[in-house]
Amino acid sequence: xxxxxxxxxxxxxxxxxxxxxxxxxxxxxxxxxxxxxxxxxxxxxxxxxxxxxxxxxxxxxxxxxxxxxxxxxxxxxxxxxxxxxxxxxxxxxxxxxxxxxxxxxxxxxxxxx
Amino acid sequence: xxxxxxxxxxxxxxxxxxxxxxxxxxxxxxxxxxxxxxxxxxxxxxxxxxxxxxxxxxxxxxxxxxxxxxxxxxxxxxxxxxxxxxxxxxxxxxxxxxxxxxxxxxxxxxxxx
Numbered sequence: 001x002x003x004x005x006x007x008x009x010x011x012x013x014x015x016x017x018x019x020x021x022x023x024x025x026x027x028x029x030x031x032x033x034x035x036x037x038x039x040x041x042x043x044x045x046x047x048x049x050x051x052x053x054x055x056x057x058x059x060x061x062x063x064x065x066x067x068x069x070x071x072x073x074x075x076x077x078x079x080x081x082x083x084x085x086x087x088x089x090x091x092x093x094x095x096x097x098x099x100x101x102x103x104x105x106x107x108x109x110x111x112x113x
Numbered sequence: 114x115x116x117x118x119x120x121x122x123x124x125x126x127x128x129x130x131x132x133x134x135x136x137x138x139x140x141x142x143x144x145x146x147x148x149x150x151x152x153x154x155x156x157x158x159x160x161x162x163x164x165x166x167x168x169x170x171x172x173x174x175x176x177x178x179x180x181x182x183x184x185x186x187x188x189x190x191x192x193x194x195x196x197x198x199x200x201x202x203x204x205x206x207x208x209x210x211x212x213x214x215x216x217x218x219x220x221x222x223x224x225x226x
Contacts, residue, residue: 004156031212033214035216040122040218041218042119042203042216042217042218042219043157043203043216043219044216045213045214045215045216048212048213050212056212058213059215090156090157092157097212098145098207098208098209098211098212098213098214099145099147099162099164099207099209101159101162102147102149102157102159102214104149104156104157104158105156106155106156107155107156
């Protein structure tokens with residue numbers, strides 16, 4: 001399995017506070033993705049990266065920003081958390097680009113009160 | 114833009130019975146199709162993928178899927194399910210013109226004893 005970790009694994013925060021989630025991979029994969037998983041919605045793409053400092057928006061990018069300053073790290077920031085951003089967040093990476101296999105992290109459960 | 118529709122949110126099936134999980138896609142260009150599985154409290158892992166060539170694709174754990182271009186479908190099948198197959202299954206699509214990988218809403222497979 002690809003070495004992908006996410007931190008923190010669980011977080012509870014309050015509305016209006018900034019939150020940063022970290023995804024770290026040890027496979028030297030070029031592409032990285034952030035998804036959120038919600039009941040009835042499946043996985044929805046938030047942002048993705050196709051290289052260091054190269055990122056693009058996904059389906060549900062409003063209220064989120066990302067940064068990738070190193071190949072191995074992809075950060076997701078909620079500028080001002082809202083209750084609608086309560087979700088499970090998954091990071092994934094893949095080697096050279098689609099249709100390579102995506103390897104997923106274990107997820108981060110975020111609760112915004 | 115491409116999309117996938119998973120027609121069933123939940124599928125109950127008796128142990129050792131066959132199962133089919135349905136997936137239909139929409140795209141104006143050629144597609145690559147995937148099935149991923151998510152076991153309880155885990156990230157997703159690849160079951161199988163269709164890139165080109167033979168329309169019958171075999172994956173891990175005895176699963177297979179058939180690509181049907183005329184019906185724009187990629188249904189997942191297993192001839193005999195086990196309790197260990199209890200999980201949520203996601204169909205996903207991408208194309209050779211896109212870095213985004215779009216997932217369906219998922220199908221929960223419930224194995225009945």
